[in-house]
Amino acid sequence: MISKLPDAQTSIFAVMTKMANECGAINLAQGFPDFDVAPKLIDRVHHYMQKGMNQYAPMPGVPALREAIAKKIDHTYDVSISPDEVTVTAGATQALFAAITAIVHTGDEVIFFDPAYDCYLPTIQLCGGVPVNINLDKNDFSIPWDEVERKITAKTKLIIINTPHNPSGAILREDDINELERLTRGKEIYVISDEVYEHLIYDGETHSSVLKNAELRKKSVAIYSFGKTFHATGWKMGYTIAPSDLTEEIRKVHQFLVFSVSTATQWALADYLEESDHYEYLPDFFQQKRDVLLRLMEDSRFKPVTCRGTYFQSFSYAAISDRPDREMAEWITKTHGVASIPLSPFYTDHSDNKQIRLCFAKSEETLKQAALKLCQI
Template structure:
């Protein structure tokens, strides 16, 4: 049998988490919180289960949830979105797969930016698309727009952006969004904007959603995650927002992947999203954790790279070791008891800039103990 993904390997997240477990190490590798989901949200799910909401949901999603999402987008970004443009998915990764598959045909070129979330490349390949990867600035993780302009051809069909950016924590500015609009103007180029960390943005900055740009709004798919917002990554709940003609194509794929997702959880989220305080507290909450990790790590020899969003802090160890980043991450896990994620697996070309990523979505004592171990290096 010929593999469709001959170069695909076990995710670096799974590898490092397994190593953390085997070495009884503190796991700052995989991006999941170690604190509980809000009890009242759990109670609402239980309520709907007891009320009998346990069968298939409508394929696009429970209407009440799609309606409250549309209102949330309006109140947050001042953008008028119809509930008919919202599709509830089994996590953001499924949303990405459905959206990329809906847009990309064999031979289409897809521009994306490395380091990149690891589902982009294999999905493009499974669609027969031609991946065109562009490396972000290795220090600030900015998009080199001149290079983007040079890489756009008459075969370019899609550009994938990610803000706030995983794994670096960088964010796109309004100028970046304007430049993207300029480069795709009058071209049949679509945009997928991975915005799963939309509420995890710091230092008074604003999230520049692709939905806020009137020009891009007409040709873009924005993707979001309830798991990231409500500390429930295991629920695998997300959604897409796209104009009608793109939504129709996404749903054609979605219905044959999962058809629909957990009904009781959708109903509970519809209730929970009605209160903005249930998500508006997140920037301050996670900024305090970021600042806490930075403070705990200040005595270390690791050099922090500015993090403006997500719950990941990238560090350079270039002044500590010449080891390749994967070997460095493994050595730290085994000898110092802290698991991190090396950045080279996020690069198509395997670029190794001597950087590792730490997840700070953890309790204070966990961060303190991890930093104490890392400061001994």
Template sequence: MLNSKLPDVGTTIFTIMSQLSAEQKAINLGQGFPEFNPDEKLIALVDKAMKDGYNQYPYMPGVAPLREEIALKMSTLYAAKYDPLTEITVTNGATEAIMATILATVSVGDEVIVLEPCYDSYVPSIRLAGGTPIFVPLTAPKNEGESFSIDWERVESAITEKTKLLILNFPHNPTGITLKENDLNILEGILDKHNILILADEVYEHIVFNNKPFLSLSSRPAISAKTFVISSFGKTFHTTGWKVGYCCAPKALSNEFRKIHQFMVFTVCSPMQYALAEFMKDSSTYINLASFYQEKHELLYNGLLKTKFKPIRSDGTFFLLANYSDISRQSEYDFVTELTKKHKVGLIPVSAFYKDSTSEEANNYLVRFCFAKYDATLNEAINRLIAI
């Protein structure tokens, strides 16, 4: 008889709410994927790569042109020096990179600190590696206009002799907060005192608002020396279905990472890699992404001000949180379910990003909107919400 390795894992909230949205013919602002196609130039480059014969197994860590372009970008934006030959690995999306990092670093009995609310792949990956997730909650907003914040004292107090890894995700999904310089200062101090590694999930690195630079953990040598920095082309180039990401880490860490990577997927779709390498030579393809999404953020934020929702500004990502306590006192899950059925707008409850989605700590009357949609889609959703 089969004993489940993940007995507590069921269908994800993203699948549940997307299916409900489809059944109800609702506007789906829940699941985090862009509504629009990638640039036609990128699509043409994939077609060209296929016709040029790049259809067989590529080099296991990723094709050289793409790793070289990633290295150049990391150097230009963050002054981070990674050897494209030994320190950059192209992965089957960021999710594979996250799993490979955890399997490479975590053994039975090790502890891994995760900040709640957190992306749903972290905890199952930790458990499959035999590790124990240690949950440290972000401080939830108490007053109007506030967002979540990090309590670094709680983070450090959670570190024990069993702690192997700390997972950080900034810009943060689902809250939209980013790190400040002082956060990096504190993190440097923690790493100086404790022998732990960092997994930095930075897939929204190019979506930071108000002309602020993104503070990658790769930008601090004392931090990057102990960090697996993970990102994704899916969020940057509207290609979430292509599942191409990458991991940058020092040689010794990359060596262990690649041991796992080669037996998980071996390698990544060849024509997509060559196309992405050529496309990202033009840095405007990712440098201008923040302004593109900030316009959509402002459209949704200002639209929600006309409703009974109380929106919270995001520092980054293509997500925005809003408080619905003036509309209902239902649990977050019950609220989004009823909203989808009655008003035909699908959202995600923030409580779904906690270990216990039914707990009081997880339910703060907050829902997550995804604004990676056409303006017409956002406007129609706003009109439906105004009618509540």
């Protein structure tokens, strides 16, 4: 059999989590919280299961949830969208797959930025697209817009952005979004904006959603995750927001991937979104965790990279070792009992800047135990 993804390997998240389990290490590798989902949200899921909402949901999503999402977008970004522009998906990764598949045809060029979330490249390849990767600045992970302008050709069909950015924790600002709009103006180039960490943004910064740019909205797909927002990554609940022409094509793919997602959970989320407090507390909540980790690591030999969003904090270990980052992450897991993620697997060219990523969506006690071990290196 000829593989469609001959270079694809087991996800680095799965590899490091398996190693953490085998070694009994503290898992700061894979991005999941070690604290519970809000009891009120659990109760609402149970309520709707008991009420009999256990069969197929409508393919685009339960109308009540799509209406709640539209209200949330209006409340959060002062942007009016129609519930008909919302499609509820089995997590953000499925949303990304459906959106990329809907847009990209054989031979289309797709610009994306490394280090990149690991599903972008294989999905482009499965669609017959031509990946055009551009490395972010290795110091602050900013987009080199002059290089983007040089890489845009008549074959460019899609640009994928991610803010707040996984794995670096960098953010895009309004000037970045405006530059993207300028570079795509008058061209048949679509945009996918991966915004799953929209509420996890710190230091008084605000989230620069592609939805807030009126021109980009006309040709963009914005992608979000309830799993990231409500600490329920295992539920695999996300959604897309896109204009009607793009939404129609996304749903054509979506219906043959999963058709629909958990009915009771959709009804529960519709109720839970009624109170904005359920997500507006998140910046302060996670900034406190980031700051705790940074403070605990002050006496270590690891040097933090600026993090403005997500729940990931990267550290340089260049002053400690010249080992390749994957080897370093494995060594730390096995000998010091803390699992991290090396950044080189997020690069198409496997760039190794001697950095590892830690997830701080953990209890303070977990962070203390992990930092104590890391400070001994």
